[in-house]
Amino acid sequence: MNPPGRPSPQPPAPPEADAPADTGAGGTGDGPARGPAGAPHAPAGRRGSHRPARRRVPLILLVPATVTALFALLPLVYLVIRALERGPAFAWDVVAADRTAGLLSNSLRLTVVVVAATWVLGISLAWLTERTALPAPRLWAVLATLPLAVPSYVMSFSWLSAFPGVRGFAGAAIALSLACFPYVYLPVAAVLRGMDPAQEEAARSLGHGPWRTFRTVTLPQLRPAAAGGGLLVALYVMSDFGAVSLMRYDTFTRAIHTSYRASFDRTPAAALGCVLVLITVLLVVAERRTRGRARYARAGRGTARPPLRLPLGPWARAAATGWAGLVALAAVAFPVGTLCYWIAVGNSATWQPAALLETAWATVGVAAAGAALTVLLALPVAVIAARYRGGLARVLEQASFAGHALPGITVALAFVFLAVRYANPLYQEWPLLVIAYAALFLPLAVTAIRAAVLQAPESLEEAARSLGRGPLRTLREVTVPLAAPGIAAGAALTFVVIMKELPATLLLRPTGMETLATRLWTHTDNFAFAAAAPYALTLVLIAAVPSYLLGRHRS
Numbered sequence: 001m002n003p004p005g006r007p008s009p010q011p012p013a014p015p016e017a018d019a020p021a022d023t024g025a026g027g028t029g030d031g032p033a034r035g036p037a038g039a040p041h042a043p044a045g046r047r048g049s050h051r052p053a054r055r056r057v058p059l060i061l062l063v064p065a066t067v068t069a070l071f072a073l074l075p076l077v078y079l080v081i082r083a084l085e086r087g088p089a090f091a092w093d094v095v096a097a098d099r100t101a102g103l104l105s106n107s108l109r110l111t112v113v114v115v116a117a118t119w120v121l122g123i124s125l126a127w128l129t130e131r132t133a134l135p136a137p138r139l140w141a142v143l144a145t146l147p148l149a150v151p152s153y154v155m156s157f158s159w160l161s162a163f164p165g166v167r168g169f170a171g172a173a174i175a176l177s178l179a180c181f182p183y184v185y186l187p188v189a190a191v192l193r194g195m196d197p198a199q200e201e202a203a204r205s206l207g208h209g210p211w212r213t214f215r216t217v218t219l220p221q222l223r224p225a226a227a228g229g230g231l232l233v234a235l236y237v238m239s240d241f242g243a244v245s246l247m248r249y250d251t252f253t254r255a256i257h258t259s260y261r262a263s264f265d266r267t268p269a270a271a272l273g274c275v276l277v278l279i280t281v282l283l284v285v286a287e288r289r290t291r292g293r294a295r296y297a298r299a300g301r302g303t304a305r306p307p308l309r310l311p312l313g314p315w316a317r318a319a320a321t322g323w324a325g326l327v328a329l330a331a332v333a334f335p336v337g338t339l340c341y342w343i344a345v346g347n348s349a350t351w352q353p354a355a356l357l358e359t360a361w362a363t364v365g366v367a368a369a370g371a372a373l374t375v376l377l378a379l380p381v382a383v384i385a386a387r388y389r390g391g392l393a394r395v396l397e398q399a400s401f402a403g404h405a406l407p408g409i410t411v412a413l414a415f416v417f418l419a420v421r422y423a424n425p426l427y428q429e430w431p432l433l434v435i436a437y438a439a440l441f442l443p444l445a446v447t448a449i450r451a452a453v454l455q456a457p458e459s460l461e462e463a464a465r466s467l468g469r470g471p472l473r474t475l476r477e478v479t480v481p482l483a484a485p486g487i488a489a490g491a492a493l494t495f496v497v498i499m500k501e502l503p504a505t506l507l508l509r510p511t512g513m514e515t516l517a518t519r520l521w522t523h524t525d526n527f528a529f530a531a532a533a534p535y536a537l538t539l540v541l542i543a544a545v546p547s548y549l550l551g552r553h554r555s
Helices: 059-083 088-095 098-131 137-149 152-162 169-180 182-194 197-205 210-239 242-246 252-262 267-289 314-345 353-387 391-399 408-422 430-455 458-466 471-500 503-508 516-525 529-554
Strands: none
Touching (some): 059 267, 059 391, 059 408, 059 430, 059 471, 088 267, 098 137, 098 169, 098 252, 098 314, 137 169, 137 182, 137 314, 137 471, 152 169, 152 242, 152 529, 169 182, 169 242, 169 314, 210 252, 210 267, 242 252, 252 267, 252 408, 353 391, 353 430, 353 516, 353 529, 458 471, 471 516, 503 516
């Protein structure tokens, strides 16, 4: 998705507008920066380039962001200690083994296919719902968001129960692609809404057709959001346990889980975990390099009108509606219908209303606590990543992604190790589970909040500081209110994924506590599909509420 060799026609922007706003997960964009009159600046790093002056990060942000980064790195420290417990030579033998090469090939192949599939699904649906005269675009926007409510293992459970022969690579790729494409759809759709429609209209007025306009004008501006969403999808796939386990497809995560369960020797599993961390670092660095130094916030609203939607002829409308309907059928209607089928064929013993209600309440409570802690820890890191440049900002942001690279069971064992050694009262208590959730899902909150802060005009913060407001007061009175919708979206997204988390919950939940995910897994692992269905359907219905609000907010 590289920009074209020749610049697309760019009409003058209004005096108050900078470049189009970017609300995507990719953070800062790679598009052309524009000055007050809409003229593009020279590329960064060349003579005459416009580069914002670097400012020192205030202590009120630096201290909590550093604490967050160190907290996120705790599982990695545990992993290195465990990996080197029997010496570097032993760890290298594990990493260099033929089986490790096979696991690496399987994991990368699955990741590449799923990321490519989510790009196709997410970008196509975003363009159809935001730029074409697709019938009922709000309905399709909400349906494109609802797969967030369906865990990957529930998606796998649905396909396996209907098509037992789908096991293996194909089944894992289908389940993960259908469960993950909203991570691409949401930021890309947000960017399409924030773009100045005059750029596309100018290209069409110069004779460019819809496809050429999309390829040369629209797609380059979508690249940061698509890359950010693709990063989240890649990290999700690399750390997924439920889907690959049900589909019997060997990846690093499944091998690590099997190694932990099969032996008291944690060194082989820790060595494999280090390989996962290295892959994640490379993914994060690659995603960051797709961003440029351009600013995508604007002080004014630019062209204060909705874009003209591309008219669709009868055949094109039928094809577009059919494509959106097919995706909604496969990602939403099919898993929900499968669950309803298994509930219908089950007997009265399938339903245990008291246990179901207690489990649902425990799930909501622990997910809400985890989302609140995650957003609180992510806020200073996201503000620094959005507002400050340099090595320190990069290190703090990349450190927050450390936990998301690791399988949930590795993060859980790290916190078990730390609790037993240094904080014994937390062992087998729900606060430890909440802390592990925060370490696992910091990147989701950081990405959402960073995008919201990037969209907020920095000039308003500068005005507040010029009037004598200190960093803390500026953050509280200007930055946070402006970024509040993005913060709420990050909290909702984090709440949804915490509800679906399985390996860490299995290991860290207090004795006697069950969540919808653990109940569902217990029954599914025994192929008791009818007993698992009520818990799976309840999980999907609860998670659908914030997922619907996310789609409604962005539609």
